[in-house]
Amino acid sequence: MSNLVKRAIFGSLYVGLILAALLLREHLVYMIVFGLLAFLGTWEWSNLVSTHRLFPLRRIFDATAAVYLFWATHEIADKGIAYAAFLVPYAGYLLYILVRSIYSERQAMPTDLAKVIFGQIYVGGFLSIANIFYTDTDTSIILLTIFVSIWANDTGAYLAGSTLGRHKLFPSVSPKKSWEGFVGGLIAAVVATGLLLGWEQCYIGVIISIAATWGDLFESMVKRSVGVKDSGNIIPGHGGILDRIDSLLFTLPFVAFFLWVLYTYQLIHLA
Structure with missing residues (x-):
């Protein structure tokens, strides 16, 4: 299969999934599709910028945290500011990352820490803005x-x-x-x-x-x-x-x- 054919097929599948998530107005479909974008996007960001090889479990935690942030902001956008408490567990995870860095002996830890935190904002945070538009x-x-x-x-x-x-x-x-x-x-x-x-x-x-x-x-x-x-x-x-x-x-x-x-x-x- 030529690269052009691959691009056409898988590009169409990607577009189809996005359109299904936006046009069907089904909460589960939207959360699955955009949750996957948040998870995989954060996973790839970790692979791109880390100065050392991260354990798969670490990457899973970071990517899952981005998905949780997306879900929490959706609930807030959909149901009101009273649900802002859903962000507390996410804040707890960020604090865990900060505390964990204190006990690291690697010289590159401050740099890696900044990259991880930025990745949460860049992927999970920016993607979560979609909820502001979608829920209305x-x-x-x-x-x-x-x-x-x-x-x-x-x-x-x-x-x-x-x-x-x-x-x-x-x-x-x-x-x-x-x-x-x-x-x-x-x-x-x-x-x-x-x-x-x-x-x-x-x-x-x-x-x-x-x-x-x-x-x-x-x-x-x-x-x-x-x-x-x-x-x-x-x-x-x-x-x-x-x-x-x-x-x-x-x-x-x-x-x-x-x-x-x-x-x-x-x-x-x-x-």
Whole structure:
């Protein structure tokens, strides 16, 4: 089976799972799919950045903690701030990591500790922002738009970059990316956003495209620093889960923050 066929088959399966999780509005399906993204994404992050070989049980604990964070924030977003107590066990796990580091004799422990904590925020924390959009039927379309616009951005960037690409966007981090590809992705993301949210809100596609590009560049920088091409190999032809959600992990907080600022401004302006 050629690599192109593999990419098409497994890429379609990935898209199908995401769409099923978002469109079926079944709590169990959503939690399973996004829980897997959190678990596998954190697992791959640990493999990427650790300066020593982690025991599998340690990786399982870290990845499970990210899943728990995702679940806890879903309950808070769905049922209200009264359920914030669900975050206490997660805080306990972070404290355990900190205390454990005190008794480590490895010189690299402070660096590894920072990487583990950052991984929890980067994967588990940023992915959990999806719950803010998903739990409200009025904003769930925004979450769908984020995914579709990221895919449109990737497709537009690839087509424009491969045919018109001349000027490098960030050669020290990702030599294949070009300004022409970035513009192509930007246009595609704006169009996708306009089709889903209405043309009066197509400007959100600009935020999505820029954030998605930054997310991709960030992971490229991390992979380049440790000398690997992909974050993993769980998706044949595509690499790892982080390779699929790197743009998403940047886009979710950027869009959420932008909409919060816009909403706050409107409240103040109308007061």
